């Protein structure tokens with residue numbers, strides 16, 4: 182398949198393997214509830230980094246801290262992109278402008294917009310025409326919209342959603358909505374892509390498609406991926422490294438193999454259905 | 467859905483009117499708009515002008531409420547700001563009427579932005595209450611700042627003239643009103659083809675996701691208030707020079723509610739809907755009044771009841787739309803178009 186992107190998809194300024202995101206001693210409380218307790222993570226450009234853990238472990242909270250929706254009480258988050266940026270006290274839109282894109286556990290698309298408009302909205306930070314030019318449209322704004330339309334079409338092709346590009350998102354089935362949400366995040370030209378359970382609620386075929394798209398984005402374009410996922414099969418298959426959270430603490434980190442055999446992890450999952458999955462043999466495809 | 471039509475370039479695909487039928491319809495509409503004043507009676511010309519001003523006001527409100535999802539009950543007050551600013555500039559400071567209109571709109575944008583500040587913390591009904599405060603405060607100032615606004619007595623504005631020609635006749639002002647309406651329509655439609663408009667709609671649909679996509683909620687909510695109030699102020703300013711009299715009673719809470727009804731009935735988040743709603747809400751009372759007059763001979767009591775009948779019908783219509791056709795007249799219009807697009811092969 183021809184995949185000549187008319188614009189660059191990955192906006193990271195780093196070389197593969199360089200430190201991109203550093204989470205240091207992160208602590209987050211909601212009143213009496215401790216969601217995160219001294220979490221440290223180091224994520225490198227170009228890897229697929231999975232975060233797993235039982236329900237309520239603090240995985241989503243961690244992503245929310247990174248994208249600026251929650252502000253931790255302690256610790257800090259550093260992001261490297263043309264220099265060092267402390268994300269800890271930035272607002273979500275400022276963090277997005279640095280190239281941090283994400284999807285949500287419960288789909289948060291712009292429901293009344295078409296697929297095309299959702300994706301175009303994802304490219305918001307790159308659109309430069311000012312208000313006056315936009316009101317006049319003819320000329321500069323139109324040129325810009327056409328240029329981005331081309332870029333969006335590349336994403337549509339990558340995710341194989343040509344047939345639904347003019348559909349209003351709310352009318353689409355769940356699995357396709359998840360895919361559109363990935364597309365919207367890609368439209369931001371991420372330096373790092375945070376995916377919160379991108380395969381939750383999907384059937385096997387849909388999961389395979391999604392895994393393929395994630396691998397494509399990572400391998401072909403080198404976009405760093407932080408992946409929260411409950412499906413251990415997928416996690417073990419596609420991740421380079423895995424961190425395990427339990428009750429807000431990181432209890433293990435390493436390659437899928439290391440994590441799988443870690444007694445602490447097995448204990449954390451004991452009594453859960455995942456225990457069986459963890460002991461399943463895997464093969465990296 | 468259009469099927470069987472393929473676009474060869476993105477430019478074509480992104481055009482607003484893609485099919486010949488759409489272009490023909492637009493051409494007919496423009497022709498109608500241009501020729502209307504030449505054959506319409508004065509009564510219908512007045513109605514057309516009222517609709518034109520309502521269209522501008524409704525588009526303004528729709529930008530804020532329908533497109534951006536920020537509920538406002540301050541429409542009446544913002545129109546008052548536009549009307550009084552234009553009126554005062556011309557009556558007290560001798561600013562030419564045509565110059566006072568954009569200045570008044572700009573000032574309304576400023577006031578609207580200020581009263582939009584609570585939207586940064588409040589949503590939904592809470593925001594509605596905050597904008598209600600704007601309505602109350604502004605009308606209080608208007609009725610009490612006697613030295614400038616004339617207080618509860620009406621502010622008289624000099625007759626607008628252009629090259630010595632009296633402009634506030636129904637025929638002459640028709641061009642001013644509808645010229646402005648067309649301009650505002652084009653600009654609004656354009657706005658929503660770009661990232662500005664998309665940001666507004668994104669905030670309405672999912673503000674958290676919008677912020678995570680890099681949309682500054684602060685900036686864009688205030689911008690929505692600014693643009694919306696600019697347009698609403700424009701409607702107010704036009705009203706001031708058209709009527710040459712500015713009276714606070716034209717900008718009460720009722721007006722805010724009527725405009726909300728307009729965009730709900732017409733269609734939230736739609737320019738066409740703003741037109742349909744404005745026409746509907748202007749023509750319906752006129753129709754009821756005419757019917758009442760016609761029936762006066764047989765039911766003499768009816769004349770005194772007309773205002774109440776109007777209110778009851780308004781209420782009923784709004785409820786019917788909320789229950790049965792939440793997308794408003796615009797949806798019905800779309801359905802009709804879709805039906806005829808496939809006609810005669812539809813079933």
Ligand SMILES: Nc1ncnc2c1ncn2[C@@H]1O[C@H](COP(=O)(O)OP(=O)(O)OP(=O)(O)O)[C@@H](O)[C@H]1O
Nearest residue numbers: 211214215216235236237238239240241242243286
């Ligand atoms: N906005 C909030 N207010 C209060 N408590 C919260 C909030 N968000 C998360 N929590 C709490 O923080 C803890 C961690 O929740 P989080 O959503 O991060 O877990 P998770 O690992 O993503 O779980 P799941 O696998 O179910 O998605 C939970 O106890 C949760 O109740």
Ligand SMILES: [Mg+2]
Nearest residue numbers: 240241242286
């Ligand atoms: Mg979660």
